[in-house]
Every structure is written in C-alpha cells, then in structure tokens.
Amino acid sequence: MKNEKNEIKIKTKGVTAVICAEREKLDGLGEDCYSYSFDSTDVGYIAVFDGCGGMGARKYPKANNKTGARIASRAAACITDEFYGEKLFRFDGSDCRNLQSRMKEAFQRIKSAVDSDGAAMMGGDLFKSLPTTAAIAVIKNNDNSRMVCEYLWAGDSRGYFLDADGLCQVTKDDLKTDEDAFSNLRSDGRMSNVIHADGDFRINSETLILDKPIIIITSTDGAFDYFSSPMEFEHILLSTLLEADSAEKWEIRLSEAISPVTGDDFAICAALFGFTSYGDCKKYYKERFEYLTKKYMNRITEDTTEKELLSLWGSYKLSYYRR
Amino acid sequence: MGSNYKMKYNVDIVFVIDATGSMGDLIDIVKKNALNLHKDIETMMGQKGKIIQELRIKVITFRDYLADGENAMLKTDFFNLPEDTEVFNETINSITAFGGGDDPEDGLEALAYAIRSKWNTEGLKKRQLIVVWSDAPAHELGFGKSAENYPKKMAKDFNELTQWWGDKDNMGYMDYNSKRLILFTPDLPWWNEIRNSWDNVIHYMSEAGKGLEEVNYKQIIDAIAYSI
Known part of the structure; x- marks a missing residue:
C-alpha cells in the first residue's frame, strides 16, 4: 500500500511535516512500500515494509502473478493502517503482541486466498510464504517539549531518530549472527525473523521518550545498505535536507540522492516534530551537518582503507547507538 | 565516497549435477546456456545494483558408485568466468546422461565434495553457492563404499555431513553468511x-x-541471482 500525498491530512499539532521517499527498481515490481497517518488525535505513525525478494520470490497466479514479497509488504502496510485507524496503539507494552496476532491471522488468510494447486513446491529456511520486514514508529505527541515514540519492527528495516547529536538507530536488526550496522554492510547477515504466513514470527518493540525538536525516521535496507559506512547514510539525510528549501523538495532530493547509490527498492519515511518551519529545521541541523562533514565525511574518500573506516565507525557508533 | 560505492561480490558457484539416464533434458538446458551464463548472472546482478567482481564456477557430476564405477563422480576445478568460458563450455558439453543403477543416486557424496571446495575467502562481500539438480532420492552416505573408487575421506554419515555444512555456532567448511544451498530435487x-x-x-x-x-x-538464473 502506498498513501498518496494528497489523501493525507496531517492535523496533529506539532508535526512540522512528513516526507516519504521511495523508488521501485522495476516499475510495478517493487517490494518495498510505506504508509503513514496523522489524524486529529495526538497519535500518528510512519512505517516502511520490505518484502523479502529472495525468500518470497514465488509468484502467485491468483494475485496477478505478483511475488509473495510484494504482496506481503503491501498487506503489512494495510494491516498497520487498519490497526492505527481502529485506535489500537495503546503504548502499554501490548502493541507488539496485538499487532503480531493481527498480522499472523491476516497473513494466514491471505495465504489461503492466493495459494493454488499446481504452484511450484518450495521449502527450506531460505523460503517463506509472504515474507516482509517492518519498521513502524508510532508517536504520541501530546506535550510541547517531549513525545513518546514506540518503535515496532521485524527483520532488518530500521527505526531511527535524528536530533542535534546526529542519527541514532533504535531498532536492532533480527539477524542470525551478531552484527552491528557497520559489519553487516560487509557480511550481509541472514535474517532470523520476518513477518510471514508459515508460522511464528515476532514483532519487537522499544519505546522512548524523546525531546523535540526531532526527526523520526523509518527505512528499509535499500536506503542504508549500499553505503560503505553508516556515517554516509546520516550524511545523505542531512545534506539533502539542507539543500532543499521545503519538506517536499527534501523528499525529492533524498530520493534522487539515494537512487544512484542503491541497487534495491527502498522506502524511507521521516516525520519532523517541534520545528516552527522547514527553515527552522534547516537551521537546527546545520551545525550537526558541519560536524559530521568535518569529523567523518572529509576523511572518507575512494582511498580510505577498511582499517581507517573501522576506526571512524568506532568513534561514530558511540552516538549512533546512544539510546 | 557514497555515490561511487557499489557492492562488489566475489561469487563461487558449484553445480552438482545428477548425470544419470533420465537427466538429459536438464543437462541440455545447462549445455545450451553455458556460454551465456556469466553474462546472464551479471545482468541479473546488475539489475539489483550488485557488481560481480569475480565469478567462479565448478562442476560436479554424480551417478552411482556401485553401478557406474569410475564414471560415478567427476569433478572440475573452479573456472574463472568470463576468462575460462571456452573451456567451461567444453566441459559442460562433454556431460552425457547415462547410467544410474537403482533409483537413488550418490548425491550426498557429490554434495560433500561441493562443500569441501576451495572457496574464495577474499573480498568484503562474497557468496558461496551450491546448486544441486537431481530427479532421484539420494543413497545414504557410504552406500557405495564397497566400490573400489569410493573416496577414503568421505563424511561417514549424514551427521558428519551436517557438521561439514555447519551452522551459526559451528562454521563447517563454508562461510555462514555467504553460503547458500539451492536444491532442485524431489x-x-x-x-x-x-x-x-x-x-x-x-x-x-x-x-x-x-x-x-x-x-x-x-528459473535457474533467478534462483541463483536471488541467492546472491
């Protein structure tokens, strides 16, 4: 599912803007998608979903020959949006379990509907029916200076916040091996948990109280997984933010900047809170951008060795994992 | 650096092919496409924004130690593609479907050889793929050990072969994050x-x-590309 911009009404006070950048590598065949909503209550959400192309490569004739991966990401987005629409996010520690049950039930129903006799039989742990990752940030924004943000996720899509101290990854990738954001760029760790229709899976959660102003971000791996280091992902977020003169232009610039780097579909959502205007937001992040550029980006060139990159990451990760 | 940074993969693939009598059609598909294999994999990978830095392919054909004697197991070294395309093509085209004895074949021994290949361990990103094609069940390991040419250092049973494959706590002979086993089998x-x-x-x-x-x-190319 993809929410069209003109259908979205952002009524919640304190939300400066929401941007969603995405790209389908092949038109009509993309496996990533986003959804978001901010209604007139204090609660809103942004979310991204990445149908897992390898595990979910099977095509379903009953669903216009779409892959399981594409069906799954869109189904997860619809279910999340319904869950939000029914005002079921309660911030009491039960959201992950309730959303998980809802997804499990719905995915099994969808599988029954699209499965057909005569389809290729596939199995093994590299195959799943309707597999998708999810990264959802549900925000309760009922205070002038602070807000509650509940991150819900499965797989390797990520939830972040970005403030004056830089980008912070809140979610922890579900991987079979122990990797951090830097090592996983090299090792491509196998996922240990994704939403799917064959049995058990888990939706993780982490709730933080965050000070405004701030940007909350959810992203699929297509947006961050094709750089040589996590610093470069923050740099592309900030450089495009500062180049643009409105949230709409930031969305376009971000999409244009990530597209040539990534080899994958991607979806990224960002919600800006506590800024009086886009110009105010730019002013707020200018110093951080200069620091990031001077301390890290100016030292990352074509000739930077792995050892040097690792050393820079060693310093950067202290703030990247500061939650 | 960001916009110039592309994922470069070192990819090793071992084709494990049941070359008994009934497998002629599949072997013909591989023969017909051997010359284009490198280009086709590279194209599929390119669509995913992944660049192949080095592609090596090795071929193992298997039949039945007791029924097929010295033709039971044939192995090549890795071919570097595209440099070795001609000799790779000749090798593939020399495979003929025959023999086999009873229904099951010695596919597990072939898989054991594949697992113990000299994998490329260089490079930041690598994939180690084994692709098995067979239309038959596999004999238990050691079924053919009374044959003269049965290998001396073979895994003694399925448990040992499982250890050779490894898991996240026990590495085995292949890199845990890089390895993939694709089975086209019953x-x-x-x-x-x-x-x-x-x-x-x-x-x-x-x-x-x-x-x-x-x-x-x-389907074969898609399966390989999705696994890289």
Whole structure:
C-alpha cells in the first residue's frame, strides 16, 4: 500500500511535516512500500515494509502473478493502517503482541486466498510464504517539549531518530549472527525473523521518550545498505535536507540522492516534530551537518582503507547507538 | 565516497549435477546456456545494483558408485568466468546422461565434495553457492563404499555431513553468511532431510524420475541471482 500525498491530512499539532521517499527498481515490481497517518488525535505513525525478494520470490497466479514479497509488504502496510485507524496503539507494552496476532491471522488468510494447486513446491529456511520486514514508529505527541515514540519492527528495516547529536538507530536488526550496522554492510547477515504466513514470527518493540525538536525516521535496507559506512547514510539525510528549501523538495532530493547509490527498492519515511518551519529545521541541523562533514565525511574518500573506516565507525557508533 | 560505492561480490558457484539416464533434458538446458551464463548472472546482478567482481564456477557430476564405477563422480576445478568460458563450455558439453543403477543416486557424496571446495575467502562481500539438480532420492552416505573408487575421506554419515555444512555456532567448511544451498530435487530422502534440518537452504521440489522437466533456465538464473 502506498498513501498518496494528497489523501493525507496531517492535523496533529506539532508535526512540522512528513516526507516519504521511495523508488521501485522495476516499475510495478517493487517490494518495498510505506504508509503513514496523522489524524486529529495526538497519535500518528510512519512505517516502511520490505518484502523479502529472495525468500518470497514465488509468484502467485491468483494475485496477478505478483511475488509473495510484494504482496506481503503491501498487506503489512494495510494491516498497520487498519490497526492505527481502529485506535489500537495503546503504548502499554501490548502493541507488539496485538499487532503480531493481527498480522499472523491476516497473513494466514491471505495465504489461503492466493495459494493454488499446481504452484511450484518450495521449502527450506531460505523460503517463506509472504515474507516482509517492518519498521513502524508510532508517536504520541501530546506535550510541547517531549513525545513518546514506540518503535515496532521485524527483520532488518530500521527505526531511527535524528536530533542535534546526529542519527541514532533504535531498532536492532533480527539477524542470525551478531552484527552491528557497520559489519553487516560487509557480511550481509541472514535474517532470523520476518513477518510471514508459515508460522511464528515476532514483532519487537522499544519505546522512548524523546525531546523535540526531532526527526523520526523509518527505512528499509535499500536506503542504508549500499553505503560503505553508516556515517554516509546520516550524511545523505542531512545534506539533502539542507539543500532543499521545503519538506517536499527534501523528499525529492533524498530520493534522487539515494537512487544512484542503491541497487534495491527502498522506502524511507521521516516525520519532523517541534520545528516552527522547514527553515527552522534547516537551521537546527546545520551545525550537526558541519560536524559530521568535518569529523567523518572529509576523511572518507575512494582511498580510505577498511582499517581507517573501522576506526571512524568506532568513534561514530558511540552516538549512533546512544539510546 | 557514497555515490561511487557499489557492492562488489566475489561469487563461487558449484553445480552438482545428477548425470544419470533420465537427466538429459536438464543437462541440455545447462549445455545450451553455458556460454551465456556469466553474462546472464551479471545482468541479473546488475539489475539489483550488485557488481560481480569475480565469478567462479565448478562442476560436479554424480551417478552411482556401485553401478557406474569410475564414471560415478567427476569433478572440475573452479573456472574463472568470463576468462575460462571456452573451456567451461567444453566441459559442460562433454556431460552425457547415462547410467544410474537403482533409483537413488550418490548425491550426498557429490554434495560433500561441493562443500569441501576451495572457496574464495577474499573480498568484503562474497557468496558461496551450491546448486544441486537431481530427479532421484539420494543413497545414504557410504552406500557405495564397497566400490573400489569410493573416496577414503568421505563424511561417514549424514551427521558428519551436517557438521561439514555447519551452522551459526559451528562454521563447517563454508562461510555462514555467504553460503547458500539451492536444491532442485524431489521431496525425497535425503534432500527433504536437508531442507528440514540445515540452514541457508532453498528447495525447489520436483517430481521424481522426470528429469526435472519442469525446471527452465530462467528459473535457474533467478534462483541463483536471488541467492546472491
């Protein structure tokens, strides 16, 4: 599912803007998608979903020959949006379990509907029916200076916040091996948990109280997984933010900047809170951008060795994992 | 650096091919496409924004130690593609489907050889793929050990072969994050046991004894590309 911009009404006070950048590598065949909503209550959400192309490569004739991966990401987005629409996010520690049950039930129903006799039989742990990752940030924004943000996720899509101290990854990738954001760029760790229709899976959660102003971000791996280091992902977020003169232009610039780097579909959502205007937001992040550029980006060139990159990451990760 | 940074992969693939009598059609597909294999994999990878830095392919054909004697197991070294395309093509085109004895074949011994290949361990990103094609169940390991040419250092049973494959706590002979096993085989022993108990496996289940007639070249290339 993809929410069209003109259908979205952002009524919640304190939300400066929401941007969603995405790209389908092949038109009509993309496996990533986003959804978001901010209604007139204090609660809103942004979310991204990445149908897992390898595990979910099977095509379903009953669903216009779409892959399981594409069906799954869109189904997860619809279910999340319904869950939000029914005002079921309660911030009491039960959201992950309730959303998980809802997804499990719905995915099994969808599988029954699209499965057909005569389809290729596939199995093994590299195959799943309707597999998708999810990264959802549900925000309760009922205070002038602070807000509650509940991150819900499965797989390797990520939830972040970005403030004056830089980008912070809140979610922890579900991987079979122990990797951090830097090592996983090299090792491509196998996922240990994704939403799917064959049995058990888990939706993780982490709730933080965050000070405004701030940007909350959810992203699929297509947006961050094709750089040589996590610093470069923050740099592309900030450089495009500062180049643009409105949230709409930031969305376009971000999409244009990530597209040539990534080899994958991607979806990224960002919600800006506590800024009086886009110009105010730019002013707020200018110093951080200069620091990031001077301390890290100016030292990352074509000739930077792995050892040097690792050393820079060693310093950067202290703030990247500061939650 | 960001915009110039592309994922460069060192990819090793071992084709493990049942070369018994019923497998002629599948072998013909591989023969027909051997010359284009490098280009086709590279194109698929390019569409995913992944660049192949080095592609090496090795071929193992298997039959039945007791029934086929010295033709039971034939192995090549890795071919570097595209440099070795001509000799790779000649090798593939020399494979002929014959023999086999009883229904099951010695596929597990072939898989054991594949697992112990000299994998490329260089490079930041690598993939180690084994692709098995067979329309028959596999004999238990050691079924053919009374044959003169049965290998001396073979895994003694399925448990040992499982250790050779490894898991996240026990590395085995292949890199845990890089390895993938793609099975185009029937839902029969021991292929189904592998599917149910090994990590990093995808099993395209085929009908027994039909020479994998339902498998086509695009499916093979897709399966490889999705696994890299």
